[in-house]
Amino acid sequence: MWTNPNTSVYTNRTQINVTVHENPLINVSKTYMDDYVGDGLTKEIGSFIVYSIGNYDVLNVSMNATGFPSGVSFTFFPSNISNLSVGGNMTIHVNVSVAYGQTPGTYSGIINVSGENDRYKTINVNITVPVDTTLTISVKPNYHSSDNITMHINDTFNISVNVTNIGNATGRFSNITFSLPSGWVVQPQNYSCGNVTPFSSCTAFFNVTIPNGTEEGNYSIDAIVTWVNPNMSVYTNTSFLNITVNPNPVINLSLKFMNATVGDGKNREIGNFTIYSVGNYYLNEISIKDYGFPSGITLTFTPGTISNLSVGDNYTVVVNVSIQKSYPPGTYSGYINVSTENNGFKTIDVNITVPVNRTWDMSPTYCEKAENPDVGSVCMVKVNNRGNTNINFSITPSSGNYTEVNVTNFIVESGNSYAFLVTYNVSGTEKKYYYSNYTVDALESESEPDNQTLVIVLVPYVLPIINISITPNFTEQGENVTIYINVTDRSGIGINYTYINITKPDGISHMAYLNLTNSFGNLYTFNITYPWNWSDYTCNTTVRGYYNISVFTEDNTGVNNTDESSFGIYAKPVITLVPKNSKYYQNNIGTLFFKASDMNGDALGYTNTTIYIYDPAGNLTWVNTYTADGNGKILPMPNFDIPSDAALGTYTIFSNFTCYDSVVSHTINSNTSATFIVESTAAGGIIAEIKTEVVWYPSNEMTFIINVYDDKYSPIEPDNMTLTVYVGSPLLNNIYLTANMNSSILQRINYSNGTGFYYVLTYVMPANTASGDYWAILEASKDQFYTITREPFRVSQGGPYDIYINLLEEEVYRSDYLDFELILENKGEVGQDVVVDYWVTGPDNKTWYWKNLTIYTPPFSNTTTTLSAYIYGEQSLGLHMLTVRATFSTVQPPVSASTTFSVIAKPEVVIPPKPPAPPAPSPPTLPQPPPEIYNLTISEYPQEIHVVRGWEDVFHVKVNNTGNTPIDIN
Known part of the structure; x- marks a missing residue:
């Protein structure tokens, strides 16, 4: 085809013959393959994949492998292709078989793919026979928690173990075993999986047992697989099973029930039980208690608590049962609860049987009575039912030998007492010994004892003889006095008891029952040293004057006697003799302080004292005689001259003191001494003065004025200055206060005109500051000069006090009140509250009644208060003591007083039976009833009532109904 110049398009054709021949052609999808x-x-x-890529079908396609050893063979699926059409394809699967025992290694060869009408294609192949393989092992579950292990119980659980070959070779002779904690068991102990090929598994099942007694904690079990590789090496692999054995505290008891019989009033061991810790963890805070028993039955456990009990340990608990006295008979049930903080509780059922008890006693079983007066009571006999049920009694005979009992039949309830009275009447009879026996019989057959005999003896009336001697019978304050007492018994029956009462000059009394020292026939000897009670601040010989002794004795017939004596206590002088300065210079004047007091600090006034001064050579240089004032002081203080030529050294001051103690009419002599130093006069010097009040009171501000001068009496500031205040004599070194120039309580005060200055020390005294004499010692120095000066003063506070008891009655019935007056004498200049305690003590030293109250006491006056003490119905009969103690200071001892009184039984009021009615007369005319009369009379009442705010007291008023009609009183 072409285009002409004129743009026209022309075409032309020619024919070519082409021949296409058959061309079968194959191809493969891979050129290389390898594997294990x-x-x-x-x-x-x-x-x-085999492809047909030619223009003609490929016929009879076959596959084979070459280059491999005989132990490595190939199989193809499908093994051949008869016809593969144009454009078609077919997948070929390659299987390789390796003979058992083939040497491990890598083998190379080719796969040849060829068609009948085509050439071939090849694929390079590498086959590796591995030297080893890998087996994995796993355990299910991989965790187990055990909660129930005890000393006797184990725990078994199931596990499965899986072994998988994840390698390329067979694991030969594979076997599963375990590594276990000691004592643990797995069943079966091992398992053989044999040969495990690649990617295949072996599963086995096992029971694991955790033994009893295994402690709490974390444990692990190793599951182990062992196999042989193709190269004969042995490999293992391990998997873990984690196990937690949890704490399992478990309590167990040796008993489930206890039975016991315990009498009332008894306390005995009824048995024991053992607590076992049988878990795998200790028991914590074990507590043993009882429940369900009434209040009269008490169980105690030894021990009552156990802090912990280790695994496998045990503890034996002893059980004691106490039954309340007179507890009713019967069987009582309850239980013992043994609980732990970490394991709940266990219980033991308990049955306690209380048997019938008819035990009783009688007191006294022997009574003697002097035949004075002719009619009276011999004794009150008390029958005590010590058992737990009622007892019926009879007394036989009802009378005999001028005595009789007031009752012949009575009942005593359990735990109670009954008293019957034995009386006598010897009017008009010969006064001699009379004997009577009474049988007190318990009527119930099981009573213990069955009966008792009461012996009554009437004896002629004769008084015991008392003889008192005192050593020494005259001594100074603070000394001991021994009292010797001989009692002659003239009844022939013996002495029952003897006591002594000593009344001090201040009215305070002390009583003591005497212990027998010796006896010879009918002679009884006693001795006691006064003071005998050092815990009682008032029991001492510090008070000057005469101490009155009263000795009371009673024989076994009830006959008593009293004798009296006394001893004297005179002043023990305490002399204070102190020079105002411990050091003086020649051509100077010295000053002495003198005070005389007794050991209580009471002044010995208006006494004569001669004072001597001796120089270092023993020569008398000064002497003078003085009479002290009423406070025992020599005022003005004595001065003595020190001449310019005075001998240097230590001077001795000696005093000869004479005092007449008018309290006991006795003359006292006493000597004391002191020293001071005389030094030569030097140019210049230092002088110090200290002034304070004569008396200070606690809780006030104590003030000292201090001046320091040179030898021309011009004020100077010392280099050093120390003020020390001593309680009592400075020789005792009992420091109350000390201050120096750096102390905050010491201030310098300048005169307003600027001509000088002085020092002021102010100190707030504590409330508990002790009263008595004090000394202020001032030491000051300037350059080489030194001086010391002293100033005495006194601290005073409330008191001293005296205390007196005025009994309003000497005898008091049981279930009644003992009324008395308390007199408090405040001898001090301070009014204050006094804390009063009073109590009643019986013959057995048992305190029956006690009370506490506060009473205000004005200064320099007496305060009288009426008080009462209750006498209980069960209180013992006989002589009792009332003691009153008054506390007025935190630093001074309290004062006390005591006196005796008797507790007696109320007489029984016997209402005689009504006389028989006379024969009934004919009915008379009825008289008019008398008019009703209502009238009350108050016959006894306290004249004064003292009540302290914040306290309570009891007062008694006696009201008589003097009318003829009962009246309700509110």
Whole structure:
């Protein structure tokens, strides 16, 4: 085809003959293949595609492998293709089989793909026979928690173990085993999986047993697989099973029930039980308690608690049962609860049987009574039912030998008492010994004892003889006095008891029952040293004057006697003799302080004292005689001259003190001494002065004025200055206060005109500051000069006090009140509240009643208060003591007083039976009833009532109904 110049298009054709020949042609999709195949295995290593890409069908396509050893063979699926049409294709699968035992290694060859009417195509192939393989192992479950392990119980659970070959070769002779904690068991112990081919698995099932007694904690089990590789090497792999054995504390008891019989009033061991810790964890905070029993039955456990009990340990608990006295008979049930903080509780059922108890006693079983007066009571006999049920009693005979009992039949309830009275009447009879026996019989057959005999003896009336001697009978304050007492018994029956009462000059009394020292026939000897009670601040010989002694004795017939004596206590002088300065210079004047007091600090006034001064050579240089004032002081303080030529050294001051103690009419002599130093006069010097009040009171501001001068009495500031305040004599070194120039309580005060200055020390005194004498010692120095000066003063506070008891009655019935007056004498200049305690003590030293109250006491006056003490119905009969103690200071001892009184039984009021009615007369005319009269009379009442705010008290008023009609009183 072409285009002409004129743009026309022309064409022309010619024919060519072409011949297409048959051209069958194949192709493959791969040129290379490789894989791992274990020996003894057949494996498809892959596939390839055969394509027909010519213009003619390919016929009889076949595949074969060459170049491989005989142990490596190939199989193709399909094994040949009879006809592969043009454009067609077919997938060929290649399986390789490796003979068992084929040597491991890599083998190379080719796969030849050829057609009958075409040439061939090849594929290079590498086959590796591996030397080893990998087996994995896993355990299900991989965790187990055990909660129930005890000393006797184990735990078994199931697991499965899976072994999988994830390699390319067979794991030969594979076997599953375990690594276990000691004592643990797995069943079966091992399992053989044999040969495990690649990608195949082996699953086995096992039972794992955790043994009993395994402790709590975390454990692990190793599951192990072992196999042989193609190269005969042995490999293993391991998997873990984690196990937690949880704490399992378990309590167990040796008993489930206990039975016991315990009498009332008894306490005995009824048995024991053992607590076992049988879990795998210790028991914590074990507590043993009882429940369900009434209040009269008490169980105690030894031990009552156990802090912990280790696994496998045990503890035996002893059980004691206490039954309340007189508890009713019967069987009582309850249980013992043994609980732990970490394992709940266990219980033991308990039955306690309380048997019938008819035990009783009688007191006294022997009574003696002097035949004075002719009619009276011999004794009150008390029958006590010590059992737990009622007892019926009879007394036989009802009378005999001038005595009789007031009752012959009575009942005593359990736990109670009954008292019957034995009386006598010897009017008009000969006064001699009379004997009577009474049988008190318990009527129930099981009573213990069955009966008791009461012996009554009437004896002639004779008084015991008392003889008192005192050593020494005259001594100074603070000394001991021994009292010797001989009692002659003239009844022939013996002495029942003896007591002594000592009344001090201040009215305070002390009583003591005497212990027998010795006896010879009918002679009884006693001795006691006064003071005998060091815990009682008032029991001492510090008070000057006469101490009155009263000795009371009673024999076994009830006959008593009293004798009296006394001893004197005179002042023990305490002399204070102190020079105002410890050091003086020649051509100077010295000053002395003197005070005389007794050991209580009470002044010994208006006494004579001669004072001597001796120089270092023993020569008398000064002497003078003085009479002290009413406070025991020599005022003005004595001065003595020190001449310019005075000997240098230590001077001795000696005093000869004479005092007449008018309290006991006794003359006292006492000597004391002190020293000071005399030094030579030097140019210049220092002088110090200190002034304070004569008396200070606690809780006030104590003030000292201090001046320091040179030898021309011009004020100077010392280099050093110390003020020390001593309680009592400075020789005792009992420091109350100390201050120096750096102390905040010391201030310098300048005169307003600027001519000088002085020092002021102010100190707030504590409330508990002790009263008595104090000394202020001032030391000051300037350059080489030194001086010391002293100033005495006194601290005073409330008191001293005296206390007195005025009994309003000497005898009091049971279930009644003992009324008395308390007199408090405040001898001090301060009014204050006094804390009063009073109590009643019986013959057995048992305290029956106690009360506490506060009473205000004005200064320099007496305060009288009416008080009462209740006497209980069960209180013992006989002599009792009332003691009153008054506390007025935190630093001074309290004062006390005591006195005795008797507790007696109320007489029984016997209402005589009504006389028989006379024969009934004919009915008379009825008289008019008398008019009703209502009238009350108050016959006894306190004249004064003292009540302290914040306290309570009891007062008694006696009201008589003097009318003829009952009246309700509110």
